[in-house]
Amino acid sequence: MNRIRIYSLRGELQKEVVVENASALVNLDWGGTGAGFFSSNQTSGRSELLFIRPDGTSRVLWSQQGAPVAAIPSPDGTHLAIAGWSTQINAWMLTDF
Numbered sequence: 001m002n003r004i005r006i007y008s009l010r011g012e013l014q015k016e017v018v019v020e021n022a023s024a025l026v027n028l029d030w031g032g033t034g035a036g037f038f039s040s041n042q043t044s045g046r047s048e049l050l051f052i053r054p055d056g057t058s059r060v061l062w063s064q065q066g067a068p069v070a071a072i073p074s075p076d077g078t079h080l081a082i083a084g085w086s087t088q089i090n091a092w093m094l095t096d097f
Contacts, residue, residue, distance in 0.1 A: 001024065001025060002018060002024075003016055003017065003025075017052070017056050020056050022050060022058060024041060024042040025050075026041070026068040027040050029070065029071060031051070032074050035053070035077070036051055036053045036054060038050070038051060040070060041058075045065060046064065046066075047063070047066065047068045048062070048069075049063070049069045061080075062082055062084070064085075067085040069082060069083065069084045071083070
């Protein structure tokens, strides 16, 4: 789905934002300054972190293989924490002979 619906506190639909260049939005976080949203868009085997403006235009900030990526902005909008996942494994096994 590539739509974000914004409701009033009384449950009334205020606005529907159609996000350009997105097909499967996974999560949603408000931008720190109110200038837009952060969301993860799932594409064939990849996850893209998007910044989405209220008019629906978007731009890719981060891209990775696999699992969704999330972002939390600082309240003043000057920093962004990005949570990404890795599937690399380093396993060891010790035995007593």
